Amino acid sequence: MAVTIKDVAKLANVAPSTVSRVIANNTRISEKTKRRVREAMEELGYHPNLNARSLANSSTKTLGLVMPSSAEKAFQNPFFPEVLRGISTKAHEEKYALLISTGVTEKEIYEAVVGMVQGRRVDGIVMLYSREDDQIIDYLLDVNFPFTVIGKPFQNEEQITYIDNDNYKAGKDATNYLLELGHERIGFIGGDISFMFTNDRLLGYKKALQQKGISLRSRYIVHEELTEEEMKKEIVYLMSLEDCPTALVVADDFVALKVLYILAELEISVPKAVSVISFNNLLLAEVSTPSLTSVDINIYKLGYEAADCLLKQLATSSKERKKITVEHQIIKRHSTDVR
Structure with missing residues (x-):
């Protein structure tokens, strides 16, 4: 059974009209009463349908x-x-x-x-x-x-x-661009995969490889939110593989800049040894060394x-x-x- 204002009022030991005034943040209700009513709402799991109330008409x-x-x-x-x-x-x-x-x-x-x-x-x-x-x-x-x-x-x-x-298509397009340049050993460096854009770009990356008949190498994929130290370990591992990637799809420009910095520390040339493409097309992408190829997703829009x-x-x-x-x-x- 759904929790009602009357249930909240009973638990808070106030009148139902007082609960309504608390929801409307009426200034005549004391902070002590407001706190007691809100605690009762939280305890009961009561969520008022604010759009259904007259108070929603005030902007x-x-x-x-x-x-x-x-x-x-x-x-x-x-x-x-x-x-x-x-x-x-x-x-x-x-x-x-x-x-x-x-x-x-x-x-x-x-x-x-x-x-x-x-x-x-x-x-x-x-x-x-x-x-x-x-x-x-x-x-x-x-x-x-x-x-x-x-x-x-x-x-x-x-x-x-x-x-x-369309982050699935964006991930696929970025990977296809590298494939068209002749790369086949392509890695993916993402962030937290619980974010939908990371997940969709990863799926697009996988689909592009599949359509070209290229086997997916799970060791080429990094999709966690990493500290700089952890990121460096991952890059060192990837680039020390006998069949290391010749190109990387990176989740966004901010992460890609860290990747470029680590590769420079390792004296791995970009793009001679490994190519990098990322997403967002931030100003940072244009002024980085080297400048980043990036998928412009029109953030402002x-x-x-x-x-x-x-x-x-x-x-x-x-x-x-x-x-x-x-x-x-x-x-x-x-x-x-x-x-």
């Missing part, structure tokens, strides 16, 4: 943004400032402010999002990532709160508006479209869910060779 003119990790850590990767540039451009056009989630651990980030929603601090949320078994997406679906996702959802795809590249879709949901109260695919292209530079 904060603010969008919430959820990072995959702490903002401090996320901003070390230039992907996030660029995607935020796209989001903020659209938000500015519609005179909306942005509120970025705080927290270091997954639990803290989840609690921050619950606070955004139950405190009515934002009108909708943009998830800046997509990964397996994400409790934040489950929560937003459960309370029927407006949100969009940058990246393909792991599940409930038909219930979610999301903006993404991913952010702009995510904000645009969310704002249209808010303006129309539409329940229609959309899938928007942003095109990609390979930007050829000096880290890949013509064989």
Whole structure:
């Protein structure tokens, strides 16, 4: 049986109307009472359907943004400032402010999002990532709160508006480009495989090799989030193999720069000894040594479209869910060779 406001009121020893006012973040309710009611809601697993309540009609003119990790850590990767540039451009056009989630651990980030929603601090949320078994997406679906996702959802795809590249095709295209240059021993260096884009690019890499009749070498594949020391060990191992890779597909430019640095330390020439292609086409790719061949996924547009879709949901109260695919292209530079 579903938990109701009356159940929460009984546990918190308040009137049902008080629970409603706490959900609406009424300033006349004391912080002590709010805390007691919210603790009761959490204990019972009660999630109000905020869209069904009259309080949803009052706009904060603010969008919430959820990072995959702490903002401090996320901003070390230039992907996030660029995607935020796209989001903020659209938000500015519609005179909306942005509120970025705080927290270091997954639990803290989840609690921050619950606070955004139950405190009515934002009108909708943009998830800046997509990964397996994400409790934040489950929560937003459960309370029927407006949100969009940058990246393909792991599940409930038909219930979610999301903006993404065709990462399977992007991974396949990057691998095919190396195959066309004459490479057959091609490695893959990814990040955390629980993120959907990493998983899809890996699948595309595998499919490209399969279609060329090239056997998959599992020892060529690294798809974990590694420290710099661990990454160096993996690169040393790969390049010490008797049949070491002559080319590498790397999950993103940020990781690829670390790979280039390690290869330079090992005095392995790029692209003479090994070619490297990566993803995102950040400014770093253009100014690295050598400059990186990279798949441009149009990060700015991913952010702009995510904000645009969310704002249209808010303006129309539409329940229609959309899938928007942003095109990609390979930007050829000096880290890949013509064989």
